[in-house]
Amino acid sequence: MIILITGATSGFGKAIAEKFASNNYNCIITGRRKEKLLAIADDLQKKYSIKVLPLVFDVRNREEVFNHLENLPDEWKNIDVLVNNAGGAWGRDSFENGLIDDYDTMIQTNVNGLLYVSKAVLPNMIKNKKGHIINMGSVAARDMYQNGNVYCAAKAAVDALSKTMRIDLLPHKIKVTAIQPGAADTEFALVRFKGDADKAAQTYKGYEPLHANDIADITYYCATLPSHVCINDLVVTCTAQADGIYFYKE
Ligand code: NDP
Ligand code: 8X3
Secondary structure, X not given: OEEEEOOOOOHHHHHHHHHHHOOOOXXXXXXXXXXXXXXXXXXXXXXXXXXXXXXXXXXXXXXXXXXXXXXXXXXXXXXXXXXEOOOOOOOOOOOOOOOHHHHHHHHHHHHHHHHHHHHHHHHHHHXXXXXXXXXXXXXXXXXXXXXXXXXXXXXXXXXXXXXXXXXXXXXXXXXXXXXXXXXXXXXXHHHHOOOOHHHXXXXXXXXXXXXXXXXXXXXXXXXXXXXXXXXXXXXXXXXXXXXXXXXXXX
């Protein structure tokens, strides 16, 4: 079995790669940080005796995405599971104060990236009449919160795409699952707050957030159900979080 995970240099993507590798999947892992990606590939191959194909590209770059994914070596062409995970938030400011460059980054990474990768991978899934696309959404797609503006909008677009892809791909027997996590202690907050570690740590103070392994376990469960069963949509938060807005912090 082959899984392709975008954004596997940290957080959910890295944990998902490890979970599937430990269950004998061969993994295509992607990201922009080449050294990290190669180190992860090396580690997984040694630990689990599976094959790993690391691909360094920016999901926002349409040409790079198609060049890599349309020219996969034959042994890697038949991808069983695609996890559209690369993404994130850049900035957390009121709409009038936010940076337009951050808005572009959020839309291009979370939405355009998902579109390009999915379009490049789909032809073989369609040919094989099987496949599973798992899109990493967010509670931010459902509960709009103050200063969430463009990140909420980008994840709402992912939500809409997950629903419509599921409908359109029915005749091809391709499953589409949307996972909508709440707060998880990955590099997400560090990226959102542009490397400000104190601000990032503040995000997770007073409660136990989700961990990357929790999402990896859930993703693996979704991907390994019988062929006639599809989890369409899964909202998952830590016990201290009720939705995109309400937390109980101590
Ligand atoms: P991380 O910042 O730890 O991981 C993000 C991953 O995305 C990295 O591997 C990064 O790799 C990759 N990435 C970012 N931009 C690009 C790009 N332009 N091209 C290619 N790869 C890119 O965060 P998470 O693991 O938390 O995030 C994973 C997904 O989960 C995201 O879609 C995020 O929005 C979503 N999410 C996160 C939540 C959280 O609280 N942590 C909650 C809900 C959803 P590199 O930098 O090497 O390119
Ligand atoms: C990440 C979770 O609450 O910061 O998608 O939007 S949140």
